[in-house]
Amino acid sequence: MAGRDLDERAWTFLIAGIILLGVTYTTLKPAPEPPSVPPIVPQLDPTMIPLATGEEPIDVLFIKSGCPVCHAIPGIRGADGRVGPKLVLGTTGPRQLADPRYRGQAKTVREYIIESVINPGIYVASGYPDQVMPRWYGQKLSAGALEKMAGYLETLQEGS
Numbered sequence: 001m002a003g004r005d006l007d008e009r010a011w012t013f014l015i016a017g018i019i020l021l022g023v024t025y026t027t028l029k030p031a032p033e034p035p036s037v038p039p040i041v042p043q044l045d046p047t048m049i050p051l052a053t054g055e056e057p058i059d060v061l062f063i064k065s066g067c068p069v070c071h072a073i074p075g076i077r078g079a080d081g082r083v084g085p086k087l088v089l090g091t092t093g094p095r096q097l098a099d100p101r102y103r104g105q106a107k108t109v110r111e112y113i114i115e116s117v118i119n120p121g122i123y124v125a126s127g128y129p130d131q132v133m134p135r136w137y138g139q140k141l142s143a144g145a146l147e148k149m150a151g152y153l154e155t156l157q158e159g160s
Helices: 002-026 057-063 089-098 110-118 143-153
Strands: none
Touching: 057 110, 057 143, 089 143, 110 143
């Protein structure tokens, strides 16, 4: 009978050990891995990337925006483009606002400059072709950049 008690205790310990291992395994087992899903990579949308923010120095602002390619801008090195008009809007802005061909809403030279960037077809300076100024500039320049550019351009006079 003593041998039988030993066998029962051995079986009891063995079964208890197996149960303990099972409980330990299920509680320590790492959570199942979620199904393999590739990470979402954001797509860059070029229309959402600004050319300029307005934080740049004025010369850098115009250069980053590409204005010198087409326009002559006094005080901006390398801005000697000839496709668009010379940007001396302190002189030409009032004349353009008074031109009977002007169809915009601007009341001031500053408003006119901003309007000309946002909607360049509203008024095309005499002697220059329409549809040359990119129509997307207003979407690529921050409000701060437009304000800073307009503030600079409205001070420029012919002969400067």
